[in-house]
Amino acid sequence: MLRLIKADFYRLFHSKGFYMILIAIIGLAGSVVLSEAFTSIGVSTETSAVMEAYGNAVWTPEIALKGALSSSSILNYLFIGFFVIISGYEFSQKTYKNTLTAGVSRITFVLSKYFSQLLTVILGTMLYLGSTFVFSFIKYGMDNLQVGTLLQDIVFATLSISFCISVILSLATILLISFNSSILATIFIAIYPMLIQIIALITKWSELKYFDFFSLAQNMALNGLTGKALIPYILISLGLIACSIVINAQVIKRKEF
Template sequence: MINQLRADFYRQTHTLGHYLLLILVILFSIVVVYSKQVGGVMVSAPVDVLERLSTVPWTLLSGIRGLTISSSVLMYAFISIFVMVIGYEFSQQTYKNTLVSGISRSGFIIAKFVTMLLDIFMQIVIFFLAGILTGMALGRSVGTSWANLFGTTLLTALIVVFFIGVVFSMAIVILMLTGSLIGSAVFIIIFPLLVSIISMISKWDWLKFVDFFGISVKISLKQLSVSQFQPYIWFSVAILIICFGLSLILIRRKEL
């Protein structure tokens, strides 16, 4: 599994798309912080926070909150990570070459998932750091202590990565079931939109548990306490475990 991780990271560091994505993420961060225009895909957009961010002078902390609200847009860009790490191999069935080399099927899935999470974490951290540096270049104040700023940034980055990982775990199941890269990519695109639309039509309260980016924003804004956050995280962990288990079952049934 370690060798698979090394191979995946080596391949990505020598892929032009990896660096183009990084440039896109940095540019998006700069545009959001510079223009003070935020927005994303979520069930319950914090309207009061959006109004406040649009009227008050921005600090570095405001920039982090604005970037958190806008982070849902990045999931569409991160489809490229999904494609580079696992999607292309399954759509072309070249994963068979890796499996016959000696790695276990469970090790293969774990390595791919860990690689995706690490890639996304790196991109998200750079996304927030670019926003902080942009705010500093514009002469904005910190808005809090530096310790709190970096603590909020790290916590938010971890939460955003975790929830994107949950969505990607569902996409992996679809990829293995259908063998279609397009189908799994379309799922990643429509999932947050579908949750938002169904929520507006049905008013089902339970959909708040799959409003992953809305949860991230509330955590960043400290609108959820630790006890209030626990049901959301356990629901997401349950989805992750189920999808991971299904992925292991499906790959073990695939013929080489």
């Protein structure tokens, strides 16, 4: 599995698109700090009011981090590039067959793709929140700031956001493998956040919030979601990831070679 993950990262590091995405991530972090504005995609009225209150407050590094978290749903669209580089090309061009015929088991192959995507998303998210920290340090300084606590919050937020995004990428991989279409998979990644919120708005089914992974970062930043309140999100995420890995392995197994 490690050999497959190394191969994915070799392809990433030798792709110009990878570095363009990293630059865009840094630019997004800089825009949050420079504009001192809370922006996001598809938020509730209640959350919008909290965002407006923070937006009108005197900004500090702590508020800058909250602003970055509230805007983190935009990362979803940037990470589509990672998804395409790691998995999209290989499945759409059917070159994955070469790896499987070399003796790699299907479940190992699928797991390697999941961990490659997860590690890349962690890298991108850490770069985003880390850049926000650096830009806020330059702009606001660190007077009366608990740097250790802020860094702990950045690490925790990075892992939480990355894990949730990896769920969406895992689900999108089902479409990618089933139809050998990176276009269909990327469309799913792009519309998933809005689709879940629209369905929740129409059905009034409150349990759908546990599938609204991109609002999780907003709730962590604006509503103090932490501790035991995160357990349902974690359990559902683990369940979806496990199901997607099994389904992907079975779909590959049933494909004709």
